[in-house]
Amino acid sequence: MFDLDAIEIFQHGYIDPSEIIFREEIQDICRGNACRAYGKTWACPPAIxxxxxxxxxVNNYKNALVFFCKYELEDSYDYEGMVEAGEEFRRTCDKLWEKLEGHKNGFLLLANGGCQRCEKCTYPDSPCRMPEKLFPAFEGHGIVxxxxxxxxxxxxxNGKDTVTYLGMLLF
Ligand code: SF4
Known part of the structure; x- marks a missing residue:
């Protein structure tokens, strides 16, 4: 449906957002601060x-493009590799967003993890500095x-010593 050329997406598929199950227990994991992003940015609970x-x-949209990128790691303990892969994935999300002029066209993009665009997030004291580039957390929505x-x-x-990051473009 979309022309995804020049965007390093490994696989993608389309779904009906009304089929997604939203799970309170996933937001409980956020509340437990498992990834240390709870209450730290406008992209994560409780802000979302x-x-x-x-x-x-999510159900304001009729369709969703689910996409993911796969990255090689040195081994399953390669934390640095996972962080670098996360940064690479965010660059891919930016490329997709820019290509589609996402904000202007009314898309919503959910991405892995919280927002790390600013050295220090403004949350909760003042509004987001870049709301036009704010990609709320996929799992923070309670989605598995x-x-x-x-x-x-x-x-x-996708195999041994790889990490996969997934995003969803709602339209
Ligand atoms: S763009 Fe900056 S201010 Fe907005 S959520 Fe991300 S880190 Fe926070």
């Missing part, structure tokens, strides 16, 4: 709202990445 608000945000990958018919696990 509870399960019902997240469900309603593996379930969405399955709906889209794509593989979330």
């Amino acid at each position: 709202g509870g399960i019902e608000e997240c469900r309603s945000r 990445v593996a379930e969405v990958a399955k709906l889209a018919g794509i593989n979330y696990i």
Whole structure:
């Protein structure tokens, strides 16, 4: 449907957002601060709202492009490699967003992890500095990445010593 040439996407598929299950227990993991991003940016809970608000945000759209990128690691303990891969994935999300002129065209892009654009986020004291480039957290919405990958018919696990990051463009 979209021309994804020149964007390093490994696999993609299309789904109906109304099929996504939103799970309170995933937001419980956020509240437990498992990835240390809870309450740190405008892209994560509690800033993005509870399960019902997240469900309603996503269900405002009729279609979703689910896409992911796969990165090689030195081994399964390669934390540095995972961080670098996360940065590379965010650059890919930016390329997709720019190509589609996302904000102007009313898309919503959910991406892996919280927002790390600014050295220090303005949350919660003042508005986001770049709301036009704010990609709310995929899992922070209470969505299980593996379930969405399955709906889209794509593989979330892609072999030994690799890491996969997944995003969803709603339109
Ligand atoms: S763009 Fe900056 S201010 Fe906005 S959520 Fe990201 S880090 Fe925070």
